[in-house]
């Protein structure tokens with residue numbers, strides 16, 4: 001049988017070989033539109049011509065990777081979810097959890113979500129030894145995360161007392177205070193290809209899987225469930241849903257929160 005490889009598929013193959021990023025796992029419509037807009041802006045006509053540029057120019061390749069892995073984020077994104085987390089989920093999780101209490105911010109972008117979690121732990125559960133592992137595929141956002149310097153828009157939802165305690169003024173910007181910076185470990189991790197940890201107490205993976213195909217999403221939710229310890233909780237983005245939650249052994253006490261049942265098969 002003859003397989004026709006179209007220009008887009010061929011482009012994805014080059015990107016995968018060179019960078020490891022599998023663009024075919026992302027929804028094609030929106031990804032291809034985004035890439036073609038970049039092609040147009042570069043002033044070339046075809047994806048192949050665009051690839052010739054990326055292959056020879058590391059800076060252009062980094063700009064490209066930055067654009068395709070959309071990294072919009074902010075501190076306390078959807079603030080009501082952090083109230084539910086703090087009041088309803090964390091007290092129970094901490095009673096059952098191990099030491100240290102392990103949190104994973106998967107697809108953490110420039111770190112706002114991870115620092116939000118650390119500031120909640122510091123302010124509301126000061127006796128708890130915890131570890132936030134914050135991962136992303138994009139090295140550019142991870143560098144920004146480690147730097148911990150944010151604009152006024154990034155911190156607009158941060159409660160006033162937290163702002164004063166964990167973020168220090170730096171002109172018009174805010175800098176994460178060193179103790180909070182030390183409590184988060186940033187690492188490059190590709191959700192599509194790298195191994196997942198085990199026995200995690202709490203996972204946040206929000207506004208990441210929306211860009212993936214349904215098949216990839218399903219595979220990731222299975223892997224996240226396996227990464228949780230029994231009783232552990234997964235919080236997903238506020239436009240997302242796990243269609244087969246019960247089959248995975250997850251219950252959903254509140255929208256977007258999923259708890260791994262003790263009897264779940266993925267342990």
Ligand SMILES: C[S@@+](CC[C@H](N)C(=O)[O-])C[C@H]1O[C@@H](n2cnc3c(N)ncnc32)[C@H](O)[C@@H]1O
Nearest residue numbers: 069071072073107109136137138190191206207
């Ligand atoms: C829209 S941001 C979400 C940030 C944060 N979770 C939030 O909700 O504010 C999506 C992040 O997912 C990351 N991402 C995309 N594909 C990924 C992959 N294959 N593995 C790990 N992270 C990925 C992007 O680099 C980007 O930083």
